[in-house]
Amino acid sequence: MNDTFLPMTRRELEERGVIRLDYIVVTPDAYVDHPSFAAAIIGRFVESLGFRVGVISQPGWDSPDDFMKLGSPRYAFLLSGGNMDGIVSMYTAAKKPRSSDAYSPGGRAGLRPPRPTIAYTARLKQAYPGVPVIIGGVEASNRRFAHYDYYEDKVRRSYLVDSKADLLVYGMGEKPLEQIVKLLAEGKSAGEISGIRGTCVIRGTLDGISDYIELPPFESAAADKTEFAKACGIIHENMTQAGKTLVQKHADRYLVQFPPSRPLTTPQMDAIYELPFARREHPLYTEPVPALSEVRFGITSLRGCPGMCSFCSISAHQGKRVQKRSKRSIVKEAEGFAETPGFKGVISDVGGPTANFYDAACTAKNGDGCARSCLSPKICKNLRVSHKGLCGVLEALEGVRGVRKVFIRSGIRYDYLNADRDAKFIKRLVKKHVSGQLKVAPEHTSENVLRLMNKPPYKVYESFSKRFRALSAEAGRKQYLLPYYISSHPGSTLGDAIELALALKKQGFIPEQVQDFYPTPGTLSTCMYYTGINPLTGEEVYAARSPEEKAMQRALLQFNDRKNWPLIREALRKAGREDLIGNAKGCLVPEERESAAKPSRSRAGAKARRRAKKLSNRK
Incomplete structure (x- = not known):
């Protein structure tokens, strides 16, 4: 086995002369030793502190057997729920069940339980009752308080309570x-x-806990939506560095959240991303892990997001303040690519949550206590807007031996750029x-929906789009914007979805993929x-909750797809917009009788193939 990986088997332990590990990372993802994968970055970091660390990846959860294959760790199990929430x-x-899993070998689905944090903790406690289990990652972080579970359509308890783990680490x-x-x-x-x-932590009493705010208890939040919203607002207001300790009672015990972790300094970020990652799957796997292909030769230059979009948990997980690596560290990582098998001279991305926040910084004296977006509804006067440092990084990367191209694929915040x-x-x-394409996220056209999303007005996107097209033409580059839109986000009515469809029609842009709003926890x-x-x-706030209306809003965004036409007609009639049904230039779909008279391309193609087959048989 390759000694550059954290051990996954007894054989690897024996080859290294390790009798007992200090910590074992448990993950529902395949073990990919790359800084974009949670298990790798936590495992390597703890190893760098002088401890022996192993990995148990995608264990079977129907018995404790797989959880015992590396033995009992000296100190604790470190359980990550994966790069994504389990549900x-x-x-x-x-x-509907997904047909594939990008974080599994070969993209195979079915190798993780729906709630890995809870399922894995139960088996670890069964296997080694006296060994602490410390949970963390996106799943545990976003479900650390009483939270709404979209799949079950109910409020669930904190995952620290339900899992019976010993400690929960939230955020990075x-x-x-x-x-x-x-x-x-x-x-x-x-x-x-x-x-x-x-x-x-979970405590039976609040003795020794001071200067805290008590949230509505789980029982109240689960029974009363007003109480749930109140708790959510308090949590959001205290995600800052100046936030208070928060307490939420669950039955006769208290969930206690201490304030968020301090941001990493640039030297600390450099040290973490310069750890000896192998940048590939553990050699135990015989199939590739699809999630690696996009990021293998990408570089994380920053963490944190001052945009604080309402539907996104990045600001809550990584913090609002931007934490960045030095140019020296980024260049050093790129220099290592030349020695990595498979590198063809292309750095696929340089970024983070948003690539062009590298130089963003709050200049306000009380910035640590501010919980609002730095960019919405307009850019805060205290936000430093600059791309000077990022330009220097990109220029330095272009000078690295063996590098032919440096791309930015993690997306651009166009309001900040403008x-x-x-x-x-x-x-x-x-x-x-x-x-070829640049990812941007206008998300919607409705001013009200964008306000609720914490996104800028649509005219800001239109201004950037015009500027991008002009500069691309000037540079002789045939390239396009790839805008992302969300259907049925809270606040979006059928009327708003229709206006979005009309705006897309006017632009001549039809999204190939539309993201339905997904109510992720937290x-x-x-x-x-x-x-x-x-x-x-x-x-x-209005919210489209029925599957029927959600399907209508989604269909409207892809109005050119014939299979969506019946549903779009139904939506237009329901909204009183029959004027958009017909053959006129401004209409979204034709009349039903006219569309029925013309077979779709797929039907016409099928008929043509049948005729060709008959002629062939006659010959």
Whole structure:
């Protein structure tokens, strides 16, 4: 076996002379030793602190056997729910099982349980009752309080309560874990650990817990949507560095969340991403892991997002403040690509949640206590807008031996880019760093929906689109914007969906894929969907909850697809917009009798093939 990987088997332990591991990372994803994969970055980080670390990947959860294959760790199991929430990994927004899993070998589905944090903890406690289980990652973070579960359509308890784990680490876990492993090595028990930023614990009393805010208890939040929205608003307001300790009672026990972890410094970010990742799947696998292909030769340059879109959990998980790596560290990573098998000279991406936030910084004195978006409804005067440092990084990467192209594929925040008076970056972007298509996310056209999303007005996107096209033509580049839109987001009525469809028709753009709003746990948008209340203002919010209306809003965005026409006609009639049914230039779909008279391409093609077959048989 290749010694550059964390061990997954007893044989690897024997080859390295390891009798007992200190920590074992357990994950529902395939073990890919790459900094874009949660298990790898946590495992490598803990290893760098001087501990022996192994990995149990995608264990069978019907018995404790797979959880015992590396033995009992000296200190604890570190359980990650995976790069994605378990339910989101397994089910679509229509609650249908996904046919594939990008984080499994060969893309095979069925290798993870729906709720890995709960299922795995139960088996670990069965196998080794006295060994602490520390849970973390996206799933545990977003479900750390009482939360709405879209799949079950109900409010569930905190995953720390339901899993019976010993400790929960939320957000990016390096700083909390560094303190936790130190305390465990000093002889502290998991039950004695308290007060670490970025962690949650369960306590029978609130003795010793000070300066806290108590949320509506689980029972109230589950029974009363107003109480749920109140809790959601308090949680959001305290995600900042100045946030208070939060307490939520579950029956006779208390969930205690200590304030968020401090942001990483640039030297700390550099040290983490310079750990000795192999950048490929563990050699135990005989099939590729699809999720690796897009990121294998990409570079993470930053974490954090000041945009704080209501439907996204990145700001809650990585923090609002941008944390970035140095140019030196980024270039060093690129230099290592030349020695990596499979590298063909193309760096697929340089970015993070949004690529062009590399230089973004809050200049306000009280910035640590601000919980609002830095970009919506307009860019805050205290946000430093610049792309100077990013231009320097891209220029340095182009000078690395063996690098032919450097692309940006993680998306651009166009409102931030438009606000930069220096056109150097956008000209460089258009000329050198777009691989045919540039991802952007206007999401909708309705001012009300965009306001609820924490996104800028649509006219800002139109301005950027015009600028991008002009600069692309000037540079002689045939390239396009790839805008993403969300159907049936809270606030979006049928009328709003129709206006979005009309805007797309006017542009001559039809999305190949449309993302239905997915109420993922812990976001403001999910709270609006479930309660019909904006948790930050208390205003009532319309939400399309029936499968029928959600299907209508989705179909409207793909009005050129003939199979959607019956549903679109139904939606237009329901909204009183029969004027958009017909052959006139401004109509979205033709009359039913006219569409029926003309067979679709697929039917016409089938008839042609049948005629050809008959002629062939006659011959």
